[in-house]
Amino acid sequence: MRHAPGRVAAYLRGLVPSLADYRALPRTWRGDLLAGVTVGIVALPLALGFGVSSGVSAEAGLVTAIVAGMIAAVFGGSNVQVSGPTGAMVVVLLPIVASHGVGAVAAVSVLAGIIVLAAGALKLGRAVSFIPWPVIEGFTLGIAIIIFLQQIPSLTSAHLAAADEHSPNAVVAAIQAISAADWSYVPWALGAVAIVSGSMLLAPRIHRSLPGSLIGIVIVTVLAVVLPTPLATIGVLPASLPAPALPQIDAATLAELALPALTVAALAAIESLLSARVAASLADTGPYDPDRELVGQGLASLGSGLFGGMPATGAIARTAVNLRSGGRTRLASVTHAVVLLLVVLVASGPVGAIPLAALAGVLMVTAVRMVHRATMRSIMRSTRADAAAYVITAVITVSFDLIVAVGIGVLVAGVFALRSLSRSTGVRREEILGDTEPGDDRIAIIRFDGPLFFAAADRVFETVMRTREVSVVILRMSQLELVDATGARVLSEIVQSLERRGVTVLIKGVQPGHEELFRSVGVLASLRHQNHLFADLPSAIEHARTHVRRERSGHVG
Secondary structure, eight states: OTTHHHHHHHHHHTTSOOGGGGTTHHHHHHHHHHHHHHHHHHHHHHHHHHHHHTTSOHHHHHHIIIIIHHHHHHHSSOSSOOEEOOHHHHHHHHHHHHHHOTTHHHHHHHHHHHHHHHHHHTTOGGGGGGSOHHHHHHHHHHHHHHHHHHTHHHHHOHHHHHHOOSOSSHHHHHHHHHHTOOTTTHHHHHHHHHHHHHHHHHHHHHOTTSOHHHHHHHHHHHHHHHTTOOOOBOOOOOSSOOOOOOOOOOHHHHHHHHHHHHHHHHHHHHHHHHHHHHHHHHSOSOOOOHHHHHHHHHHHHHHHHHTTOOOOEEOHHHHHHHHHTTOOSHHHHHHHHHHHHHHHHHOHHHHHTOBHHHHHHHHHHHHHHHOOHHHHHHHHTSOHHHHHHHHHHHHHHHHTOHHHHHHHHHHHHHHHHHHHHHHTOEEEEEOOOSSOOTTGGGEEEEEEEEEEOHHHHHHHHHHHHTOOSOSEEEEEOTTEEEEOHHHHHHHHHHHHHHHHTTOEEEEEOOOHHHHHHHHHHTTGGGSSSGGGEESSHHHHHHHHHHHHHHHHTTOOO
């Protein structure tokens, strides 16, 4: 107990910023500043687009990118993670806006931030490792489809683009928007998308550092100002950040928003941890701390909500840009937030003139780039279980809910994994090696291999019970691996069932790690005599032969 305060202090130090976070800064500051400016330029259209697409506002997207991006950069567990509004969060927020109104988003952001912060404090950061790769990729595919479909209403009517009067389900909303499209508006919107998409595809071929999305948006905005177009625009943006204020959350609001907040928190945690883990594998920027990452992301969403923003997560696309541009410390992510803040302070007027169709083009290209054909082929050609988990997760993500999709995807993958693991459980009858004696045919050696758990329990029981016309059964357990309570219970039932048939059961090779479980469940107590437990096979066989000799001589052993 004397060391408890020291452990608590070390635990808390691991969750807060320190000077060690900036140890490499003297060597990397130039690259960090350049990377931060680059990421800020890339993040601007994404922040605006995700703010609009979520049903909140472009202003909320910018506020989130600035406030959450700054807080997560300082308090997060990754040296290079860039945080802000993301497509996955947009998919969750749009139904919340439709059901509870725009005002609920800030409250949800605060509540979700508290939940994620608590998860980090409780050291739950490693939980993401339990999500299989096919489920993650299926989740990503579903998000990409939703993001793409969510842009269609913005391309079919200026009214729909501004008011978001459509179903919260992206597929239904896209169909509704197309059926009610203003076909005099559509060519202008598609033209804007074509210009932005072309810029995003061509600019990197000219030079990898050219921000294609920003170039495309500038071109479309200039054309929209010069030409008399019907394209709807972002509109007036404030020239400063709003004052922080705590959203009104009473008992009724808390009860109403608890489930949406849990959903947002789960998504924020999953996406941020996945992004941080991928970033750690892309470059040698030091290890990331998943628990501290949750603390940082929780504080980021909390801070964003106080400023009227949206919940934030780590953004893998912006993080990858940061790394490719030379970012190696937190200064790059901080600089990205400062760049966006300067945009709000000095360029809110020009930004407000950006057509929404141009932002839709940015998000459509982003959605397409989220899907990697090589990854799809790899998963679909792997195993049927992985392919099924991938497809099911993607379909449920598009059709229902992201968190439900991840849960069902993990469940499906788990069921297939258990099925595969149960098939590795071996139970077979062995012959007695060496010199045989009369009556050895009345002795059955049953060998168990691999795991013995609930998924394989019935098959093991039925296999052993098919053993007939024997006097003694030796259960050979030295090769057993994992054993759960159900497996141990089945062993107990096997012993009891055989003994009721008049068959003497001997157990050989109980491993030390299984002995306590076997005693507590009653496996060893089921034996007729405590001497029927053996450490080696020759002793068990000799004892079995003794029973057979007694039986043959007319005695019952």
